[in-house]
Amino acid sequence: MGHAESELLDVERIREDFPILQREFGGEQVVYLDNAATTQTPEPVVETIADYYRTTNANVHRGLHQLSQEASVAYEDAHDRVAEFIGASGEREEIIFTKNTTESENLVAYAWGLNELGPEDEVVLTEMEHHASLVTWQQIAKKTGATCRYISVDEDGTLDMDHAREIITDDTAMVSVVHVSNTLGTVNPVSELADIAHDHDSYIFVDGAQSVPNRPVDVEAIDADFLAFSGHKMAGPTGIGVLYGKKHILEEMEPYLYGGEMIKKVTFEDASWNDLPWKFEAGTPVICQGIALAEACDYLDDIGMERIQRHEEQLAQYTLEQLREEGDVETYGPSVGTERGGLVSFNLDSVHAHDLSSILNDSAVAIRAGDHCTQPLHDKMGVPASARASFYIYNTREEVDKLVSAIDDARQLFA
Amino acid sequence: MGIGGSDMYRQQILDHYKNPRNYGEIEDPTFTHIGENPMCGDEIRMDVVLDEDEETIEQVAFQGDGCAISQASASMLSQELAGMAVEDLKAMDRDDITEMLGVDISPMRVKCAVLAEKVAQDGADIFFGEKDIDRTVTEDDD
Numbered sequence: 001m002g003h004a005e006s007e008l009l010d011v012e013r014i015r016e017d018f019p020i021l022q023r024e025f026g027g028e029q030v031v032y033l034d035n036a037a038t039t040q041t042p043e044p045v046v047e048t049i050a051d052y053y054r055t056t057n058a059n060v061h062r063g064l065h066q067l068s069q070e071a072s073v074a075y076e077d078a079h080d081r082v083a084e085f086i087g088a089s090g091e092r093e094e095i096i097f098t099k100n101t102t103e104s105e106n107l108v109a110y111a112w113g114l115n116e117l118g119p120e121d122e123v124v125l126t127e128m129e130h131h132a133s134l135v136t137w138q139q140i141a142k143k144t145g146a147t148c149r150y151i152s153v154d155e156d157g158t159l160d161m162d163h164a165r166e167i168i169t170d171d172t173a174m175v176s177v178v179h180v181s182n183t184l185g186t187v188n189p190v191s192e193l194a195d196i197a198h199d200h201d202s203y204i205f206v207d208g209a210q211s212v213p214n215r216p217v218d219v220e221a222i223d224a225d226f227l228a229f230s231g232h233k234m235a236g237p238t239g240i241g242v243l244y245g246k247k248h249i250l251e252e253m254e255p256y257l258y259g260g261e262m263i264k265k266v267t268f269e270d271a272s273w274n275d276l277p278w279k280f281e282a283g284t285p286v287i288c289q290g291i292a293l294a295e296a297c298d299y300l301d302d303i304g305m306e307r308i309q310r311h312e313e314q315l316a317q318y319t320l321e322q323l324r325e326e327g328d329v330e331t332y333g334p335s336v337g338t339e340r341g342g343l344v345s346f347n348l349d350s351v352h353a354h355d356l357s358s359i360l361n362d363s364a365v366a367i368r369a370g371d372h373c374t375q376p377l378h379d380k381m382g383v384p385a386s387a388r389a390s391f392y393i394y395n396t397r398e399e400v401d402k403l404v405s406a407i408d409d410a411r412q413l414f415a
Numbered sequence: 416m417g418i419g420g421s422d423m424y425r426q427q428i429l430d431h432y433k434n435p436r437n438y439g440e441i442e443d444p445t446f447t448h449i450g451e452n453p454m455c456g457d458e459i460r461m462d463v464v465l466d467e468d469e470e471t472i473e474q475v476a477f478q479g480d481g482c483a484i485s486q487a488s489a490s491m492l493s494q495e496l497a498g499m500a501v502e503d504l505k506a507m508d509r510d511d512i513t514e515m516l517g518v519d520i521s522p523m524r525v526k527c528a529v530l531a532e533k534v535a536q537d538g539a540d541i542f543f544g545e546k547d548i549d550r551t552v553t554e555d556d557d
Contacts, residue, residue: 385455
């Protein structure tokens with residue numbers, strides 16, 4: 001395979017870690033371009049999961065026996081590893097393991113928003129928010145009487161920062177923004193937004209679901225108050241998400257879920273809360289998934305996050321160039337040459353995105369078609385759905401060529 | 416080729432998609448009803464004329480927007496329904512639609528295929544006072 005991008009990553013070597021990429025459908029090797037939905041899991045992570053169940057499985061914290069101690073240490077250390085991965089100097093105390101990004105959003109919305117927001121408060125979001133953030137704050141606003149406001153998205157798929165400065169005011173209590181748009185690929189200036197938010201004594205919540213997996217993210221450089229992301233979009237397993245929060249804020253927040261693990265002392269009358277982060281991890285937590293996520297962090301750091309970012313960017317730019325050569329393809333988000341995440345959403349004039357995805361499946365090309373959990377953004381784009389190709393460390397230009405050729409097949413079929 | 420790809424797009428379906436039959440409006444229909452798949456953005460409006468006894472479908476027209484499966488299914492159904500007893504329309508199910516289309520529909524696309532059928536059935540049910548809804552909205556388990 002002649003990878004023009006292989007100076008960045010040894011893709012051939014990386015692909016050996018992902019046996020699923022060898023699968024064939026109808027004699028065609030799968031071309032997996034649905035990585036913004038979920039990434040594949042490399043052998044070292046799969047091995048970590050299997051090893052955990054083969055050798056270490058026990059419940060954490062409550063047990064004094066050897067297995068429980070080993071599981072507890074591995075699980076607690078996993079928090080430190082994830083903290084290191086995103087530059088959180090408060091280590092485990094600032095890292096809460098959840099189910100996914102959506103649960104991380106809900107945790108803050110319920111534990112902080114429901115208690116702190118009132119009719120005089122405003123929550124500022126963007127028009128390109130994922131439903132995980134948009135719907136959550138919308139519903140919390142309904143419960144508390146707060147108002148949601150949305151930073152406009154310009155024609156070129158970027159945020160209107162003048163509008164941001166206009167609507168982030170002293171009434172703003174929370175700014176919740178997506179770091180990299182899962183639909184447009186836009187990389188938002190979250191550090192600048194954090195400054196604006198903090199100037200008005202507002203918190204900022206950064207949805208890192210599409211940024212933490214594919215670029216260096218340093219929460220302290222951004223100065224994010226909260227950051228959320230999911231394990232399964234960064235070579236880790238499903239079932240685990242992460243909520244980073246600044247320690248002093250988490251300390252003041254009430255718990256979100258009650259039960260075991262999260263308490264210090266319980267009587268028939270009352271209970272007191274455990275230390276961070278356990279206060280927010282009620283019940284038996286995601287032990288194996290947490291340990292596997294730490295392994296995924298090792299795996300990605302070994303490759304290098306800056307190189308991963310450049311690799312994805314190159315594939316996305318190449319795809320954009322190929323698709324835009326055809327006059328009947330509309331692409332969304334930043335134009336060619338402008339920074340973007342590793343994904344491209346598009347529509348073929350004559351073919352509905354769902355039909356396109358079904359036809360691409362014949363060439364074993366896996367893409368996503370739909371609203372990508374950004375219905376209001378699609379309303380603004382004027383289309384009910386779009387097709388989306390999204391990349392990861394194992395994708396190649398040849399695979400993009402297969403995508404383009406399969407799109408041509410669809411074009412012929414519907415001609 | 417696996418289920419879900421261009422197997423679904425046999426000539427007949429593409430033909431109905433590109434040249435929909437009975438496309439348009441009927442001036443004085445017995446009933447009109449609209450339905451959608453919110454997730455896909457498919458939308459279909461059906462105008463239906465019943466005979467004097469209100470037992471048999473005389474004429475059907477549809478308008479819509481959406482994927483090939485939903486629109487071809489509406490076009491084919493509009494032909495199928497003309498002359499059909501209302502009772503038979505009410506008895507139609509997913510298997511009848513699959514048979515009419517003549518292809519296997521992948522599980523994720525079933526709601527596209529059955530949208531027109533649901534619109535016609537709900538339209539009839541509303542007309543006969545057996546249902547009280549504004550719009551038909553198909554869900555995954557329909």
